[in-house]
Structures are given as structure tokens and as C-alpha cells.
Amino acid sequence: MSRSTRRSSTPSATTSQATGCQQRGIDRFPASPDLQSSVTRVDIVGNAASVRLDLDNVAGHRFTDFLNLLKINGQWAVVSKVFYLHPGLDGPTGA
Secondary structure, three states, X not given: OOOOOOOOEOOOXXXXXXXXXXXXXXXXXXXXXXXXXXXXXXXXXXXXXXXXXXXXXXXXXXXXXXXXXXXXXXEEEEEEEEEEEOOOOOXXXXX
16 A cells, blocks of 8 residues: 655654764765755555655755655665656745
8 A cells, every 4th residue: 555645844864864964974065054955755565665855055056856765674775766857936935
């Protein structure tokens, strides 16, 4: 059985994981104090899940991230990420 939810939030655990990646030098964007994020979809089937995360104003850019997760030893872990950089947008109000 799959479960989908829609919610809007400030940075979540997923965003915290992204911050950890930034600290390790994986993502090379400066701090984005005006970052807005929302988890727009979560699908869970057994020990597998996928998450859609919409990020606005990441250093002036807008991204959609798709994360795949596995539950390993009782904890969720991100096993892959695919992202889309929205063209021609200068933040959350772009044309």
C-alpha cells in the first residue's frame, strides 16, 4: 500500500541531510537564509520510499529534488537523488 501526503514546511529532516552534504562540500551553494522548502509528496511501500522536495531561493535558484529512501536497520536513508533546476527563475517569484 502506498501513502501520499502533501504538506508545506520549513526545512525538514531531508533539508538537514542536505545541509550535512553541504558541510562535506557536495553542494557548493552559499547559505540561503531566505530558503523556502516544502515536501510535496511522500510515497511509502514497505521499506522503500520516494520524496519530492521543492526548494525556492537556493542562492537565487529554484529546484525540485526527488529522493529515494530505504529503511535500513529501522532508519530511513537516502540512497539516490535526482534534481531539476528550473530555468529562468530568480527565486520563488520568477517569471
